[in-house]
Amino acid sequence: MTVPGSSQTLLTVIPDADALALTLEQATSRNLSVVTAPDPKAALAMVEMARPEIVITDLFLPGRMGLVLIQDIHKRAPATATIASTQTTEQGTILAAIRAGATDYLPLPTSGKEIGLALDRAIQRLSRPVEAIPGIDRLDYRVTIGTDPHHVEACVSWLMEQTAGNLPESQRLHLQATLIELIVNAVEHGSLEIQYHEKRQALSTDRFDALIEARRRDPRFAERRVVVQAGYDLRHRRLHYAIADEGNGFAWNRLLTRGNQPCDSHDANGRGVFLSKAFFPDLTYNEQGTQVTFSVPLP
Known part of the structure; x- marks a missing residue:
């Protein structure tokens, strides 16, 4: 914007x-x-x-x-x-x-x-910038994403274009990396319930795509979705993001405080989450670990 x-x-x-x-x-x-x-x-x-x-x-x-x-x-x-x-x-x-x-x-x-x-x-x-329209305090986007992680990057590119076009380049890079990381986690570890050790083993044997397709065909996961909500808060000059999956959640607390400890086999990609927290300090999960939220100050 x-x-x-x-x-x-x-x-x-x-x-x-x-x-x-x-x-x-x-x-x-x-x-x-x-x-x-x-x-x-x-x-x-x-x-x-x-x-x-x-x-x-x-x-x-x-x-x-x-x-x-x-x-x-x-x-x-x-x-x-x-x-x-x-x-x-x-x-x-x-x-x-x-x-x-x-x-x-x-x-x-x-x-x-x-x-x-x-x-x-x-x-x-070109779209008229929302700042030019009097009376709007907030603009919200809701994007529903399926369970193919290969589509995440394109969805993030669109979302960035809609909500974060006026951010400084370094902040844009941090935001893009964070959105990709968190949405991929929500798809793979959340909705498809692929554990960290399963992903690591599948990648080492070049069978990760096959694992993804098998989970997507499984009736337990086939209809699951990830919902991404982005709120452009004009009054407080912040962007708010919330990413929710339909999985069983996970013990997220130690991911945001564990420093350089190795990832637990049942965790999402802990290093990525920890880095995202460093970029956006208010990043947190709900109690179940099925939704992550964070905000970005606008210039």
């Missing part, structure tokens, strides 16, 4: 000097902060650092490296408005860009007016 008063950021990946100059001119007139990258590889790193709301990228034909960039942006930051540009008007190429996650298409060569219209369409697509 955008901080009140902050400008939106445009990332350009445009090798054509004339098109880049026109884009910079149009972006400046719309109060967009502009960052540039020379190629898709550098652009992907810039996406992580600058968190741009809008991206204009060449498709870099014939290699189509731009398509891979668009796919990665759509996966990591699905709310980003991405404009694909190239000198071809071949319909298959345009459709490939849209399917990859592009929200608009800009043929080259182009004019300043056409670039400006594309930027206007992108700006209109």
